Amino acid sequence: MKTVLFVCVHNSGRSQMAEAFFNHLAGGKAMAISAGTHPSDAVNPIVIEVMREMGIEISSNKPKHLTDEMLDTADRVVSMGCGVEGLCPAAFVETEDWQIEDPKDKSLEEVRRIRDEIRAKIVDLLARAGFCEPC
16 A cells, blocks of 8 residues: 655644545545654644544544654655755655645634645645545
8 A cells, every 4th residue: 555654843733634634535545644853742732623624533643753664664755844855864755845834823714724725735646646536
């Protein structure tokens, strides 16, 4: 099964949303995991709230530390716009950067906009990979 690794600094917002949307929309045809270079203690509560609005529950998720094993097993790595691509030794893994704004300290409306941007990028990624048409 193809695996996508979503990476950001804290693994408490953007990458958590991306992982959840990907796994929800891929329908078991591919799998996503997420991690951070300096993970937070918990997922951002506003991120949990805006994902719940979409019918996706991530309140039990925990931020994870990025490991070499995660990079080794990923078919694709997506950094979420936080400059982590320079920290990821992913020379043999297809990598792209989405330049997504960090939801930390943002209003509910701003986090909803970020969530919707991530969902649109996930739908595009899944369509490009042939995993859903349409999502």
